[in-house]
Amino acid sequence: MTRTSLSRYPCPVARAVDVIGDPWCLLVLRDAIAGVRRFSDFRDRLGVSAKILTDRLNRLVDQDVLERQETNPGKQRFEYELTAKGRELAPALIALMQWGERWTFEPGRSPVRLSVRDTGEALAPIRLETATGREVQVDDLEMSATEAAPDITKHAYAALKARANRNKDAQT
Amino acid sequence: MTRTSLSRYPCPVARAVDVIGDPWCLLVLRDAIAGVRRFSDFRDRLGVSAKILTDRLNRLVDQDVLERQETNPGKQRFEYELTAKGRELAPALIALMQWGERWTFEPGRSPVRLSVRDTGEALAPIRLETATGREVQVDDLEMSATEAAPDITKHAYAALKARANRNKDAQT
Protein backbone atom coordinates (compact mmCIF):
# COMPACT_ATOMS: atom_id res chain seq x y z
CA MET A 1 0.00 0.00 0.00
CA THR A 2 1.94 3.06 -0.94
CA ARG A 3 3.03 4.36 2.39
CA THR A 4 0.67 7.07 3.46
CA SER A 5 2.23 10.43 2.92
CA LEU A 6 2.49 12.31 6.16
CA SER A 7 3.75 15.47 4.54
CA ARG A 8 0.48 17.34 4.86
CA TYR A 9 -0.15 16.49 8.48
CA PRO A 10 -0.13 19.47 10.79
CA CYS A 11 2.26 17.71 13.13
CA PRO A 12 5.93 18.54 12.64
CA VAL A 13 6.94 15.14 13.96
CA ALA A 14 4.81 13.44 11.34
CA ARG A 15 6.32 15.62 8.66
CA ALA A 16 9.82 14.91 9.80
CA VAL A 17 9.03 11.22 9.88
CA ASP A 18 7.71 11.53 6.37
CA VAL A 19 11.04 12.86 5.21
CA ILE A 20 13.44 10.71 7.14
CA GLY A 21 11.37 8.09 8.98
CA ASP A 22 12.58 5.28 6.82
CA PRO A 23 15.32 3.05 8.22
CA TRP A 24 17.53 3.35 5.15
CA CYS A 25 17.13 7.11 5.02
CA LEU A 26 18.23 7.36 8.61
CA LEU A 27 21.32 5.32 7.95
CA VAL A 28 22.15 7.26 4.81
CA LEU A 29 21.81 10.40 6.84
CA ARG A 30 24.02 9.01 9.55
CA ASP A 31 26.74 8.36 7.02
CA ALA A 32 26.24 11.70 5.32
CA ILE A 33 26.65 13.45 8.64
CA ALA A 34 29.79 11.44 9.19
CA GLY A 35 31.18 12.76 5.95
CA VAL A 36 30.31 10.12 3.39
CA ARG A 37 29.57 11.63 0.01
CA ARG A 38 29.93 9.20 -2.81
CA PHE A 39 27.44 6.68 -4.08
CA SER A 40 29.82 3.76 -3.85
CA ASP A 41 30.84 4.65 -0.33
CA PHE A 42 27.26 4.72 0.86
CA ARG A 43 26.59 1.45 -0.89
CA ASP A 44 29.60 -0.32 0.54
CA ARG A 45 29.13 0.95 4.06
CA LEU A 46 25.45 0.24 4.18
CA GLY A 47 25.56 -2.99 2.25
CA VAL A 48 22.44 -1.93 0.45
CA SER A 49 21.53 -2.61 -3.15
CA ALA A 50 22.14 0.09 -5.71
CA LYS A 51 18.46 0.33 -6.44
CA ILE A 52 17.46 1.08 -2.90
CA LEU A 53 20.33 3.48 -2.42
CA THR A 54 19.45 5.36 -5.58
CA ASP A 55 15.91 5.63 -4.43
CA ARG A 56 16.83 6.99 -1.02
CA LEU A 57 19.40 9.42 -2.31
CA ASN A 58 16.95 10.77 -4.85
CA ARG A 59 14.31 11.10 -2.22
CA LEU A 60 16.62 13.02 0.07
CA VAL A 61 17.72 15.25 -2.78
CA ASP A 62 14.10 15.92 -3.70
CA GLN A 63 13.43 16.83 -0.10
CA ASP A 64 16.34 19.23 -0.16
CA VAL A 65 18.18 17.35 2.54
CA LEU A 66 21.05 16.41 0.25
CA GLU A 67 22.40 18.17 -2.77
CA ARG A 68 23.86 16.35 -5.71
CA GLN A 69 26.98 17.87 -7.15
CA GLU A 70 29.04 16.93 -10.15
CA THR A 71 32.57 17.14 -8.90
CA ASN A 72 34.42 16.09 -11.98
CA PRO A 73 32.48 17.04 -15.10
CA GLY A 74 32.30 14.40 -17.76
CA LYS A 75 33.63 11.78 -15.42
CA GLN A 76 30.53 10.37 -13.82
CA ARG A 77 31.56 11.45 -10.39
CA PHE A 78 29.07 12.95 -8.04
CA GLU A 79 28.89 13.86 -4.45
CA TYR A 80 25.94 14.08 -2.19
CA GLU A 81 26.39 16.88 0.20
CA LEU A 82 24.22 17.86 3.12
CA THR A 83 22.24 21.04 2.72
CA ALA A 84 21.58 23.33 5.65
CA LYS A 85 18.29 21.56 6.09
CA GLY A 86 20.11 18.25 6.17
CA ARG A 87 22.80 19.39 8.52
CA GLU A 88 20.22 20.42 11.02
CA LEU A 89 19.12 16.87 11.35
CA ALA A 90 22.36 16.14 13.14
CA PRO A 91 20.91 16.83 16.59
CA ALA A 92 18.17 14.27 15.98
CA LEU A 93 20.64 11.67 14.80
CA ILE A 94 22.90 12.40 17.70
CA ALA A 95 20.02 12.02 20.11
CA LEU A 96 19.34 8.63 18.59
CA MET A 97 22.98 7.75 18.82
CA GLN A 98 23.15 8.66 22.48
CA TRP A 99 20.04 6.69 23.20
CA GLY A 100 21.41 3.72 21.28
CA GLU A 101 24.66 3.87 23.15
CA ARG A 102 22.90 3.96 26.46
CA TRP A 103 20.19 1.42 25.90
CA THR A 104 21.19 -1.05 23.24
CA PHE A 105 24.53 -2.29 24.45
CA GLU A 106 25.50 -4.67 27.17
CA PRO A 107 26.36 -2.99 30.43
CA GLY A 108 30.04 -2.74 31.22
CA ARG A 109 30.94 -1.98 27.67
CA SER A 110 33.54 0.70 27.34
CA PRO A 111 31.80 3.87 26.33
CA VAL A 112 33.13 5.60 23.31
CA ARG A 113 33.16 9.25 22.59
CA LEU A 114 32.38 10.76 19.26
CA SER A 115 34.87 13.24 18.02
CA VAL A 116 34.29 14.95 14.76
CA ARG A 117 37.75 15.93 13.77
CA ASP A 118 38.00 18.96 11.61
CA THR A 119 41.18 18.03 9.83
CA GLY A 120 40.79 20.55 7.08
CA GLU A 121 40.44 17.88 4.46
CA ALA A 122 37.41 17.90 2.26
CA LEU A 123 36.37 14.57 3.68
CA ALA A 124 37.14 14.89 7.31
CA PRO A 125 37.05 11.42 8.81
CA ILE A 126 35.25 10.76 12.00
CA ARG A 127 37.31 9.13 14.67
CA LEU A 128 36.36 7.56 17.89
CA GLU A 129 38.07 7.98 21.14
CA THR A 130 37.48 5.62 24.00
CA ALA A 131 37.20 6.71 27.56
CA THR A 132 40.82 5.79 28.11
CA GLY A 133 41.99 8.07 25.35
CA ARG A 134 42.68 5.36 22.83
CA GLU A 135 41.71 6.47 19.39
CA VAL A 136 40.03 4.29 16.88
CA GLN A 137 39.61 4.80 13.19
CA VAL A 138 36.06 4.19 12.30
CA ASP A 139 35.55 1.27 10.06
CA ASP A 140 31.92 0.52 10.42
CA LEU A 141 31.09 4.10 11.18
CA GLU A 142 30.61 3.50 14.79
CA MET A 143 29.23 6.70 16.11
CA SER A 144 28.86 6.82 19.79
CA ALA A 145 28.83 9.02 22.79
CA THR A 146 28.96 8.91 26.51
CA GLU A 147 26.19 10.40 28.48
CA ALA A 148 28.74 12.71 29.97
CA ALA A 149 29.23 14.59 26.75
CA PRO A 150 26.19 16.82 26.48
CA ASP A 151 28.08 19.33 24.42
CA ILE A 152 28.52 16.80 21.72
CA THR A 153 25.76 18.22 19.61
CA LYS A 154 27.26 21.66 19.52
CA HIS A 155 30.63 20.24 18.78
CA ALA A 156 29.60 17.94 15.99
CA TYR A 157 27.36 20.53 14.48
CA ALA A 158 30.03 23.16 14.41
CA ALA A 159 32.34 20.77 12.63
CA LEU A 160 29.69 20.01 10.06
CA LYS A 161 29.12 23.66 9.35
CA ALA A 162 32.80 24.36 9.07
CA ARG A 163 33.18 21.52 6.63
CA ALA A 164 30.30 22.73 4.50
CA ASN A 165 31.60 26.28 4.40
CA ARG A 166 35.02 25.14 3.39
CA ASN A 167 33.57 23.19 0.52
CA LYS A 168 31.53 26.15 -0.59
CA ASP A 169 34.62 28.32 -0.61
CA ALA A 170 36.56 25.74 -2.55
CA GLN A 171 34.01 25.93 -5.31
CA THR A 172 34.28 29.64 -5.94
CA MET B 1 12.89 -9.59 2.23
CA THR B 2 12.52 -9.54 5.99
CA ARG B 3 13.93 -6.19 6.91
CA THR B 4 17.53 -6.73 7.85
CA SER B 5 17.90 -6.68 11.59
CA LEU B 6 20.30 -3.98 12.62
CA SER B 7 20.30 -4.97 16.24
CA ARG B 8 23.72 -6.57 16.16
CA TYR B 9 25.46 -3.76 14.37
CA PRO B 10 28.14 -2.08 16.41
CA CYS B 11 26.71 1.33 15.61
CA PRO B 12 24.33 2.76 18.19
CA VAL B 13 22.49 4.70 15.54
CA ALA B 14 21.79 1.53 13.63
CA ARG B 15 20.58 -0.15 16.78
CA ALA B 16 18.32 2.73 17.64
CA VAL B 17 16.98 2.70 14.11
CA ASP B 18 16.36 -0.99 14.48
CA VAL B 19 14.16 -0.33 17.47
CA ILE B 20 12.30 2.77 16.39
CA GLY B 21 13.27 3.46 12.79
CA ASP B 22 9.89 2.50 11.48
CA PRO B 23 7.47 5.32 10.64
CA TRP B 24 4.61 3.86 12.62
CA CYS B 25 6.78 3.20 15.65
CA LEU B 26 7.90 6.79 15.62
CA LEU B 27 4.35 8.04 15.54
CA VAL B 28 3.27 5.64 18.27
CA LEU B 29 6.15 6.92 20.31
CA ARG B 30 5.20 10.48 19.63
CA ASP B 31 1.72 9.82 20.97
CA ALA B 32 3.02 7.84 23.92
CA ILE B 33 5.26 10.71 24.88
CA ALA B 34 2.28 13.00 24.59
CA GLY B 35 0.43 10.85 27.10
CA VAL B 36 -1.60 8.46 25.01
CA ARG B 37 -1.95 5.09 26.67
CA ARG B 38 -4.83 3.07 25.38
CA PHE B 39 -5.03 0.92 22.31
CA SER B 40 -8.13 2.61 20.96
CA ASP B 41 -6.66 6.06 21.45
CA PHE B 42 -3.56 5.20 19.50
CA ARG B 43 -5.66 3.64 16.80
CA ASP B 44 -7.99 6.58 16.46
CA ARG B 45 -5.29 9.20 16.54
CA LEU B 46 -3.05 7.44 14.10
CA GLY B 47 -5.78 6.14 11.88
CA VAL B 48 -3.91 2.89 11.63
CA SER B 49 -5.38 -0.59 11.37
CA ALA B 50 -5.63 -2.68 14.52
CA LYS B 51 -3.27 -5.24 13.08
CA ILE B 52 -0.46 -2.82 12.43
CA LEU B 53 -0.97 -1.12 15.74
CA THR B 54 -0.89 -4.43 17.59
CA ASP B 55 2.30 -5.32 15.82
CA ARG B 56 4.02 -2.05 16.67
CA LEU B 57 2.89 -2.03 20.27
CA ASN B 58 4.08 -5.59 20.75
CA ARG B 59 7.36 -4.76 19.16
CA LEU B 60 7.87 -1.78 21.42
CA VAL B 61 6.90 -3.83 24.46
CA ASP B 62 9.35 -6.55 23.44
CA GLN B 63 12.03 -3.93 23.12
CA ASP B 64 11.24 -2.67 26.59
CA VAL B 65 10.26 0.75 25.34
CA LEU B 66 6.67 0.39 26.43
CA GLU B 67 5.19 -1.60 29.24
CA ARG B 68 1.77 -3.19 29.05
CA GLN B 69 -0.30 -2.89 32.17
CA GLU B 70 -3.65 -4.28 33.06
CA THR B 71 -5.41 -1.38 34.69
CA ASN B 72 -8.74 -2.94 35.38
CA PRO B 73 -8.37 -6.70 35.95
CA GLY B 74 -10.94 -8.82 34.20
CA LYS B 75 -12.12 -5.91 32.14
CA GLN B 76 -9.93 -6.08 29.08
CA ARG B 77 -8.44 -2.71 29.73
CA PHE B 78 -4.79 -2.14 29.27
CA GLU B 79 -2.44 0.74 29.16
CA TYR B 80 0.83 1.09 27.41
CA GLU B 81 3.16 3.12 29.48
CA LEU B 82 6.60 4.37 28.61
CA THR B 83 9.47 2.71 30.41
CA ALA B 84 12.56 4.65 31.40
CA LYS B 85 14.14 3.45 28.19
CA GLY B 86 11.17 4.76 26.27
CA ARG B 87 11.02 8.07 28.05
CA GLU B 88 14.58 8.74 27.13
CA LEU B 89 13.63 8.74 23.50
CA ALA B 90 11.86 12.02 24.09
CA PRO B 91 14.92 14.12 23.22
CA ALA B 92 15.19 12.39 19.86
CA LEU B 93 11.53 12.91 19.12
CA ILE B 94 11.74 16.50 20.21
CA ALA B 95 14.74 17.06 17.98
CA LEU B 96 12.70 15.70 15.09
CA MET B 97 9.81 17.90 16.08
CA GLN B 98 11.95 20.99 16.14
CA TRP B 99 13.43 20.16 12.82
CA GLY B 100 9.99 19.51 11.37
CA GLU B 101 8.73 22.79 12.70
CA ARG B 102 11.59 24.65 11.18
CA TRP B 103 11.88 22.98 7.82
CA THR B 104 8.60 21.46 6.80
CA PHE B 105 6.21 24.37 7.11
CA GLU B 106 5.61 27.40 4.98
CA PRO B 107 7.53 30.44 6.13
CA GLY B 108 5.53 33.03 7.98
CA ARG B 109 3.57 30.44 9.82
CA SER B 110 3.00 31.27 13.43
CA PRO B 111 5.38 29.15 15.45
CA VAL B 112 3.87 27.10 18.19
CA ARG B 113 5.37 26.19 21.48
CA LEU B 114 5.08 22.84 23.12
CA SER B 115 4.02 22.88 26.66
CA VAL B 116 3.71 19.70 28.57
CA ARG B 117 1.32 20.65 31.27
CA ASP B 118 1.71 18.78 34.46
CA THR B 119 -1.86 19.07 35.59
CA GLY B 120 -1.63 16.33 38.16
CA GLU B 121 -4.04 14.15 36.28
CA ALA B 122 -2.95 10.70 35.34
CA LEU B 123 -3.31 11.57 31.70
CA ALA B 124 -1.98 15.07 31.54
CA PRO B 125 -2.99 16.52 28.22
CA ILE B 126 -0.50 18.30 26.08
CA ARG B 127 -1.46 21.78 25.07
CA LEU B 128 -0.03 24.10 22.58
CA GLU B 129 0.57 27.73 22.98
CA THR B 130 1.21 30.00 20.06
CA ALA B 131 3.73 32.78 20.08
CA THR B 132 0.97 35.25 20.82
CA GLY B 133 -0.04 33.43 23.93
CA ARG B 134 -3.14 31.84 22.51
CA GLU B 135 -3.56 28.35 23.81
CA VAL B 136 -4.75 25.47 21.74
CA GLN B 137 -6.02 22.11 22.83
CA VAL B 138 -4.27 19.50 20.84
CA ASP B 139 -6.55 17.56 18.67
CA ASP B 140 -4.26 16.08 16.12
CA LEU B 141 -1.43 15.97 18.59
CA GLU B 142 0.41 18.83 17.13
CA MET B 143 3.70 18.88 18.91
CA SER B 144 5.82 21.79 18.08
CA ALA B 145 8.50 24.12 19.28
CA THR B 146 10.18 27.33 18.44
CA GLU B 147 13.85 27.43 17.84
CA ALA B 148 14.05 29.87 20.68
CA ALA B 149 13.12 27.27 23.25
CA PRO B 150 16.21 25.15 23.70
CA ASP B 151 15.20 24.23 27.20
CA ILE B 152 12.14 22.53 25.86
CA THR B 153 13.69 19.12 26.09
CA LYS B 154 14.45 19.49 29.75
CA HIS B 155 11.00 20.80 30.38
CA ALA B 156 9.10 18.12 28.50
CA TYR B 157 11.28 15.43 29.92
CA ALA B 158 10.78 16.53 33.50
CA ALA B 159 7.03 16.47 32.98
CA LEU B 160 7.22 12.97 31.58
CA LYS B 161 9.17 11.73 34.54
CA ALA B 162 6.84 13.38 36.99
CA ARG B 163 3.90 11.81 35.29
CA ALA B 164 5.47 8.37 35.34
CA ASN B 165 6.35 8.64 39.00
CA ARG B 166 2.89 9.71 39.95
CA ASN B 167 1.44 6.73 38.18
CA LYS B 168 3.85 4.43 39.88
CA ASP B 169 2.84 5.82 43.23
CA ALA B 170 -0.80 5.48 42.40
CA GLN B 171 -0.32 1.78 41.90
CA THR B 172 1.09 1.03 45.30
Place this chain on the structure above:
DNA sequence: CAGTATCCTCGCAGATACTG
Protein backbone atom coordinates in the same frame (compact mmCIF):
# COMPACT_ATOMS: atom_id res chain seq x y z
C1' DC C 1 31.92 4.99 -11.21
C1' DA C 2 27.15 5.68 -10.85
C1' DG C 3 23.77 4.16 -11.78
C1' DT C 4 19.34 1.39 -15.00
C1' DA C 5 16.77 -2.52 -16.13
C1' DT C 6 14.52 -6.70 -15.14
C1' DC C 7 12.94 -10.42 -12.45
C1' DC C 8 11.16 -12.36 -8.41
C1' DT C 9 9.69 -12.99 -3.71
C1' DC C 10 8.31 -11.99 0.78
C1' DG C 11 5.77 -9.47 4.01
C1' DC C 12 3.64 -4.95 5.08
C1' DA C 13 -0.51 -3.09 5.42
C1' DG C 14 -5.59 -2.34 4.44
C1' DA C 15 -10.24 -4.34 4.75
C1' DT C 16 -13.39 -7.05 6.90
C1' DA C 17 -15.22 -10.24 10.08
C1' DC C 18 -15.05 -12.28 14.39
C1' DT C 19 -14.13 -13.13 19.83
C1' DG C 20 -13.81 -12.99 25.08
Place this chain on the structure above:
DNA sequence: CAGTATCTGCGAGGATACTG
Protein backbone atom coordinates in the same frame (compact mmCIF):
# COMPACT_ATOMS: atom_id res chain seq x y z
C1' DC D 1 -12.57 -2.70 24.62
C1' DA D 2 -8.66 -4.91 22.82
C1' DG D 3 -7.51 -7.37 20.13
C1' DT D 4 -7.25 -12.10 16.61
C1' DA D 5 -8.20 -14.34 12.05
C1' DT D 6 -8.19 -14.48 7.24
C1' DC D 7 -7.80 -12.73 2.72
C1' DT D 8 -5.52 -10.08 -0.66
C1' DG D 9 -2.30 -7.20 -3.33
C1' DC D 10 0.99 -4.03 -3.96
C1' DG D 11 5.38 -2.66 -3.51
C1' DA D 12 9.86 -2.82 -1.01
C1' DG D 13 13.94 -4.79 -1.58
C1' DG D 14 17.53 -8.49 -2.97
C1' DA D 15 20.04 -10.53 -6.99
C1' DT D 16 21.87 -10.14 -11.26
C1' DA D 17 22.98 -8.20 -15.62
C1' DC D 18 23.87 -4.30 -18.26
C1' DT D 19 25.35 0.82 -19.74
C1' DG D 20 27.69 5.47 -20.68
